[in-house]
Amino acid sequence: MADLPRLLVATTNAGKLREYQDMLAGLPVRWVGLDDVGLAGVDVEETGTTFWQNALIKALDYARRANLPTLADDSGLEVDALNGRPGVYTARYAPTVAERNAKLLKALKGAPDEARGARFVCVTALATPDGLTVTAEGTLDGRIGHAPRGVHGFGYDPIFMLPDGRALAELPPDEKHAISHRGRALARIRPLLEYVLAHPPMR
Numbered sequence: 001m002a003d004l005p006r007l008l009v010a011t012t013n014a015g016k017l018r019e020y021q022d023m024l025a026g027l028p029v030r031w032v033g034l035d036d037v038g039l040a041g042v043d044v045e046e047t048g049t050t051f052w053q054n055a056l057i058k059a060l061d062y063a064r065r066a067n068l069p070t071l072a073d074d075s076g077l078e079v080d081a082l083n084g085r086p087g088v089y090t091a092r093y094a095p096t097v098a099e100r101n102a103k104l105l106k107a108l109k110g111a112p113d114e115a116r117g118a119r120f121v122c123v124t125a126l127a128t129p130d131g132l133t134v135t136a137e138g139t140l141d142g143r144i145g146h147a148p149r150g151v152h153g154f155g156y157d158p159i160f161m162l163p164d165g166r167a168l169a170e171l172p173p174d175e176k177h178a179i180s181h182r183g184r185a186l187a188r189i190r191p192l193l194e195y196v197l198a199h200p201p202m203r
């Protein structure tokens with residue numbers, strides 16, 4: 001294992017690192033998180049106005065700091081009735097998860113199902129220390145429910161309804177990963193990642 005190249009995931013969240021390992025299982029890399037490379041305290045400001053910009057900003061910055069190929073993502077929720085908001089501000093929509101969900105339910109109060117369309121978006125970016133970048137986007141369409149449901153997942157999952165009538169928080173992790181915006185973005189970036197890992201920079 002020791003001679004496998006290291007791949008940094010730009011997160012301090014052990015759960016997210018595990019998700020990446022699960023969804024990209026079988027890649028010939030040694031997975032490391034920001035804690036493992038002494039960058040846990042380094043916050044990169046998300047100054048972009050698109051998911052794509054923010055994912056690239058993070059991947060490039062941490063790749064240079066760690067001198068390692070780095071995966072970063074930016075994700076959020078676009079609500080049709082709010083003209084695509086909260087979008088890149090999804091994590092900053094309100095101070096806590098409970099307040100964010102309550103604020104969104106309130107914003108859509110009284111709206112019928114057909115006016116509650118929404119999608120999760122995730123852009124994953126891979127950057128190498130010498131500046132090579134690739135990105136991939138995944139989306140998951142649904143609508144905002146009327147009350148929280150389900151015990152799985154995190155964030156907005158309890159109020160995000162799938163076309164089959166289940167809330168995203170009612171899906172066990174494997175089932176969510178198979179259809180989620182993040183799962184789709186990672187599935188799309190996988191062959192690009194394999195290519196980049198097989199072609200280290202020429203010096």
Ligand code: IMP
Pocket residue numbers: 073074075076077090091092120153154155156157180
């Ligand atoms: P990020 O960490 O900057 O990408 O922020 C993502 C925001 O979108 C956070 O508020 C998350 O709670 C929310 N979010 C992203 N993906 C999901 C998901 O799969 N389920 C629920 N909330 C999500």
